[in-house]
Amino acid sequence: MARKILKGSDPIQVKVRDLVFGGEEKIMIAGPCSVESRQQIIESAKALKAMGVHVLRGGVFKPRTSPYAFQGLGLEGLKYLKEASDLTGLPIITECMEEKYLDIVSQTADIIQIGSRNMYNYPLLKAVAKYPNPVLLKRGFSATIHEWLMSAEYLAAEGKTNIILCERGVRSMDTYTRNMLDLTAVPIMKMETGLPVIVDPSHGIGIRELMLPMTKGALACGADGVMLEVHPNPDQALCDGEQSLDFDQFKGLYDEIKQMKY
Ligand code: PEP
Ligand code: MN
Numbered sequence: 001m002a003r004k005i006l007k008g009s010d011p012i013q014v015k016v017r018d019l020v021f022g023g024e025e026k027i028m029i030a031g032p033c034s035v036e037s038r039q040q041i042i043e044s045a046k047a048l049k050a051m052g053v054h055v056l057r058g059g060v061f062k063p064r065t066s067p068y069a070f071q072g073l074g075l076e077g078l079k080y081l082k083e084a085s086d087l088t089g090l091p092i093i094t095e096c097m098e099e100k101y102l103d104i105v106s107q108t109a110d111i112i113q114i115g116s117r118n119m120y121n122y123p124l125l126k127a128v129a130k131y132p133n134p135v136l137l138k139r140g141f142s143a144t145i146h147e148w149l150m151s152a153e154y155l156a157a158e159g160k161t162n163i164i165l166c167e168r169g170v171r172s173m174d175t176y177t178r179n180m181l182d183l184t185a186v187p188i189m190k191m192e193t194g195l196p197v198i199v200d201p202s203h204g205i206g207i208r209e210l211m212l213p214m215t216k217g218a219l220a221c222g223a224d225g226v227m228l229e230v231h232p233n234p235d236q237a238l239c240d241g242e243q244s245l246d247f248d249q250f251k252g253l254y255d256e257i258k259q260m261k262y
Helices: 038-050 075-088 099-108 122-128 145-157 185-193 201-205 208-220 247-258
Strands: 014-016 019-021 027-031 055-057 092-095 111-114 135-138 163-167 197-199 225-229
Touching (some): 027 038, 027 247, 038 075, 038 247, 055 075, 075 092, 092 099, 099 111, 111 122, 122 145, 135 145, 145 163, 145 185, 163 185, 185 197, 197 208, 201 208, 201 225, 208 225, 208 247
Parallel strands (some): 055 092, 111 135, 135 163, 197 225
């Protein structure tokens, strides 16, 4: 079945407060994998704001492979994330995995993230599309381009066009990296949908030393922004420490990115 709405004929810009995804400026989303405490997210928000980051990220509902791994602080974490946003003026993005939390996430977060594991969750896609917030739709880690396109179309079919796509790597035969970051998806998805496309090198690669070259690569091939995991103390992180940058590492990366001409 063909797409009826997202045909890529015109570029679509997605506005979040005074930011424009798909505009001139490349958007930087940064923050910890998970909100771990009030202090951790507020400290992160202040540091990242001072470095010029546009959007603060932080998971409160975490889709963990093991049921025994840290699952996120849930609604308590959402409260801390909101406080960090209010204190710094940074817009926030967080993942929602269940329909029952869409009301509260929609009221609290600027952007609702649909994570890789839920790209195929069609009832959730239909439900989130009814909310006014922009949706960041991550690529399923085994999703073909066509499947990802059709998930975006699920949102569009419900009337939603403020969608931001996020390439976050796909599973491959190679286990050196966490996933295979598919940068070809960036120009393809932009051409096919007209929607803004960002890249998440953190989950795409999983190795913090590779964040700089792959962030450069993502932006050079047309990504409208990137999302990077940054933690005050990655060695102590409850989730994804090995791919997280500390504040100094992130500052070095971002200072270099800001010098780039695209
Ligand atoms: C995340 O961004 O917090 C996350 C869980 O990523 P993904 O859904 O891409 O695995
Ligand atoms: Mn993570």
